[in-house]
Amino acid sequence: MSKEETIQQELIKNFGFLEGKFRIPRERRIFLDVPADRFMDVFDYTVKKMNFNYLCIISGLDEGENLSFIYHLALNYSIILNIKISVPKSNPSIKTITGYFPSADLYERELEDLLGAKVEGLAKGRRYPLPDDWPIGQYPLRKDWKPQDEPEVKQEKSN
Amino acid sequence: MGKVMIPIGPQHPALKEPASFNITLDGEKILDMIVKVGYNHRGIEKACEQRTYIQDIYLLERVCGICSHTHSTCFLQAVEEIAALELPKRAHYLRTIVAELERVHSHLLWLGVAGHEVGFDTLLMYSWRDREIVMDILSMLTGNRVNYAMNTVGGVRRDISPDQIKTILPLVDILEERTKYYIQVASEEVTLIERLSKVGTLSHDDALKLGAAGPTARASGRDIDVRRDDPYAAYADLSFKVITDNHNDVLGRTLVRVGELMESYKMIRQLLKNIPEGPIAVKAPRKIQAGEALSRYEAPRGEDVHYVKANGTDRPERVKVRAPTLANVQAVAAMLKNGYLADIPIVVAAIDPCFSCTDRMMVSMKDANSRKENFIDWKTLRQYSIDWYKQNRGVDMSKIKISKRW
Numbered sequence: 001m002s003k004e005e006t007i008q009q010e011l012i013k014n015f016g017f018l019e020g021k022f023r024i025p026r027e028r029r030i031f032l033d034v035p036a037d038r039f040m041d042v043f044d045y046t047v048k049k050m051n052f053n054y055l056c057i058i059s060g061l062d063e064g065e066n067l068s069f070i071y072h073l074a075l076n077y078s079i080i081l082n083i084k085i086s087v088p089k090s091n092p093s094i095k096t097i098t099g100y101f102p103s104a105d106l107y108e109r110e111l112e113d114l115l116g117a118k119v120e121g122l123a124k125g126r127r128y129p130l131p132d133d134w135p136i137g138q139y140p141l142r143k144d145w146k147p148q149d150e151p152e153v154k155q156e157k158s159n
Numbered sequence: 160m161g162k163v164m165i166p167i168g169p170q171h172p173a174l175k176e177p178a179s180f181n182i183t184l185d186g187e188k189i190l191d192m193i194v195k196v197g198y199n200h201r202g203i204e205k206a207c208e209q210r211t212y213i214q215d216i217y218l219l220e221r222v223c224g225i226c227s228h229t230h231s232t233c234f235l236q237a238v239e240e241i242a243a244l245e246l247p248k249r250a251h252y253l254r255t256i257v258a259e260l261e262r263v264h265s266h267l268l269w270l271g272v273a274g275h276e277v278g279f280d281t282l283l284m285y286s287w288r289d290r291e292i293v294m295d296i297l298s299m300l301t302g303n304r305v306n307y308a309m310n311t312v313g314g315v316r317r318d319i320s321p322d323q324i325k326t327i328l329p330l331v332d333i334l335e336e337r338t339k340y341y342i343q344v345a346s347e348e349v350t351l352i353e354r355l356s357k358v359g360t361l362s363h364d365d366a367l368k369l370g371a372a373g374p375t376a377r378a379s380g381r382d383i384d385v386r387r388d389d390p391y392a393a394y395a396d397l398s399f400k401v402i403t404d405n406h407n408d409v410l411g412r413t414l415v416r417v418g419e420l421m422e423s424y425k426m427i428r429q430l431l432k433n434i435p436e437g438p439i440a441v442k443a444p445r446k447i448q449a450g451e452a453l454s455r456y457e458a459p460r461g462e463d464v465h466y467v468k469a470n471g472t473d474r475p476e477r478v479k480v481r482a483p484t485l486a487n488v489q490a491v492a493a494m495l496k497n498g499y500l501a502d503i504p505i506v507v508a509a510i511d512p513c514f515s516c517t518d519r520m521m522v523s524m525k526d527a528n529s530r531k532e533n534f535i536d537w538k539t540l541r542q543y544s545i546d547w548y549k550q551n552r553g554v555d556m557s558k559i560k561i562s563k564r565w
Contacts, residue, residue, distance in 0.1 A: 025450075026240065029452075031451070054367075054383075055370055056455070056462070056464045056481065057466070059466040059477070059479040060479075061468065061476075061477050070466065072453055072466065076388065077383040077385070077388040078388040078389050080389070082453055102368055102369055102370075102489070103368075103369050103489050105489070106485060107481075114204075126193075126195050127197075128195070128196065129196065129197025129198075129200035130197070130200070131198075140202060140205055141204065141205060
């Protein structure tokens, strides 16, 4: 059995509902869909018990009705487990993982700014990456978002 | 004197991404630091969704001017995985040759910047002169000194000729000879060692916890390298060592980078010697079938990550890019804590955050009580740090005797 399959088996053994949720497209890559309400349990187990100790990035996706988030975790810097969760766009609430990976701070702020996710438990701080005066409720990475026309800048004639 | 808050940045043309470092000082000592980045967010991910895969190669190549090959390769690896394209071996080798040459030019560039930041300008002059050799090689192979446009979906756009291989090999020998001298400087030159030791320390645990990558992590004893741990392109065929160091400071980061240069020369020789014959690209479809892939790449600065989702059209559904600086910039706060104001230039430079143009970082010193502001530009801060070390530590770079051989 390959390493990837062993990881799959271990997770299914502990979380029966993950049966059939795996996809192993090639060596060192595992894609996994997890129901949003069980995400923290699975995440906690993979980080603490299975030693996935490096977070590559969190990718956010706009999938129409839902927002999806993929947590790309590495084992021994080699095997990447991509855990995907989906939450409704009407209430795009996820929990912070900064308790596990302090470096997730910027990645989660990015999800808030660009996709309009609500990250519960994220410490107060400055936004990233949009400017401080960015209008509220404008999430540029959402599919229905279009850049607004820049207000025309009138140049005063200098004498 | 009470605590003083100093905002450094945010306008910061010296960096790939302008950054803001809010520093709390007690005298010269740094008590705390808050890092803010994002001032140079250009919406490239959104722009990728609106362009075809071919257009995206050129757009992503411009994420970074120094490691442009990094981003186009990382993106294409994901696209090719989704499209199930089997690349010819020669294409993999050519990509890897450019990748390692890019690392050489990037590390030599860094060495010069690091020398400059501590007042050792001879090192800057030497290493940037030597860097011209590798820039010439890159220009000969790709037609460009930066933004090589070497990649395309399914392979590369330019082949290498036997004559070019014959020209490159002796040039690599010269670079290797020069790098041996830099290794000697970094490991034996007392003045430089005194200046860089115990500066900007990042413990092994912090490097792991804060997700540092690349030479920054390896200099804190993290034995990680995508080229070995998650091999791509032609790296599985190569024999090389992953250079690590346990100094945990700027000296360690210097030793790792000069050590990596030697490994890169080794790899370039192996690649040039063993490059298989054959085509350099396969025909790729214009539309990419639906699917997703995560691609990783060991850039000169650390792990570069691209996540690509395709939807069956000629444009990607989503492209997510994480450049290594975003992983490393968060460690800067930990490195500078309990350090000195005079160490900021070299510690910020030591994560190699893509210094590309004239240094113009602004430091505004604000006394918390009087709210009076004094502005110091980067040049003055740099001079201040050089003078501070001269007076307080007796470290004077102008006293270094340099090799007469060159």
